[in-house]
Amino acid sequence: MMLKSLACVACGAALLSAHALAAANDADSGTLARLTGAFNGWRHSGLTNEGEQYVAAYPRPPVDRGAQRFxxxxxxxxxxxxxxxxxPPALVVNGNPTPLYTDEQGWFARPWAFGAGSNSIELISADGAKRQRMQFYEADRTKPQAKLRAVVTWDDPHAQVDLHVITPGGLHAFFANPTLEDGSGFDVDSVDGAGPGIFSSAAPEHGxxxxxxxxxxxxxxxxxxxDSGAHDRDVITATLTLVFDENTPNERRETRVVPLRKIGDLVLVKSEQL
Incomplete structure (x- = not known):
């Protein structure tokens, strides 16, 4: 489905300066894409190519597989x-790269979960030679900040890769159980290939x-x-990134790259002691 509006949306009171928007929409030949937004907070855009409506909130998203909110x-x-x-070109959000697949006219729509503080969006051309970047600041400090995020992306637009998270207390978060009793859960669980899937916890349990x-x-x-042949790549490369204390001076991250070869593959990618 071709997207009719051209927008870049961010949660809460995220502010985008006129200078940043002008740079993003510069007509110079080096500009990769056109983005628009409201200067007093980024605009709510309505529907995406997944047919879903978006509302900004955090940290407890009552998500289901076809109508994900927040x-x-x-x-x-x-x-x-x-x-x-x-x-393909890459969309890099806060340092997390995602393959950027589009329709024939170049339209794209990717979901994300932004935290408070400084956030960045960068587009990188397929050959890596051209870059377009914008920075914005999420000023709403009343929202709990994620102490732990797990972000999964992959490089096949027709494959569906799922993240499963097991907490120290034995709780299991995945697409059919996206929110947990401890308040953690999936802010994003993209269903149309390449991801991202984003699990977040504001107060991760020790263990x-x-x-x-x-x-x-x-x-x-x-x-x-x-259908075992209904994908683009014989070997799908999935990337799991763990982000700790995001958007703080103590932020750190770990990344693991995993090959997936056939439907049903289940891989323990990381065992993390917190």
Whole structure:
């Protein structure tokens, strides 16, 4: 479905300066995409290519698989599109890269979960030669800040990869159980390929956390399927990034890259002691 509006949305009272927007929309040949936004807070855009509405809130998202709330949308149109390149352009949000797949006109819409403080969005061309970046500040400090985030992305737009999180107390968060009794859960669980899936906890329990990735199936315009050949890559490369104390001076991150070869693959990617 082609997106009719051109917008970049962020949660709460995120502010985008006129200078940043002007830089993002510069007509120079080096500009990769056009983005727009309201100067007094980024605009709510309505529907995405997943047919879902977005409302900004945190940290307890009452998520279900088809109508996920409490997410933020990054939306726009690339100025130049080549659907045949092996490596697509990249969307990098707060240092987390995601392959940026578009329709034939270059339209894209990717969900994210932004925390308080300084946030960044960067577009990188397929060859890595051109970059477009904008920075904004989320000023709403009343929202609990995530002490732990787990972000998963992958490099096949037709594959569906699921993140499973097991807490030290034995709670299990995944697409069918997206929110937990301790208040943690999925801010984002993208269903249309490449991700992201984002699990967040504002007060992670001490002990051993387990993070699994599962190649669940494939996804296209007709919905889900389990056709072993209905994907773009023979080996899907999934990336799991753990972010601790995001947007603070103590922020640290760990990244693991995992190959997934067939539907049903389930891999323990990381066992983390907190």
């Amino acid at each position: 997410r933020t949308l990054i939306q726009g149109q690339l100025k130049r599109v080549d659907l045949h390149v092996r490596r 051993i956390w387990l993070f699994f990735l599962n190649y669940w199936g494939n996804f296209d315009s007709t919905g889900y399927n389990f």
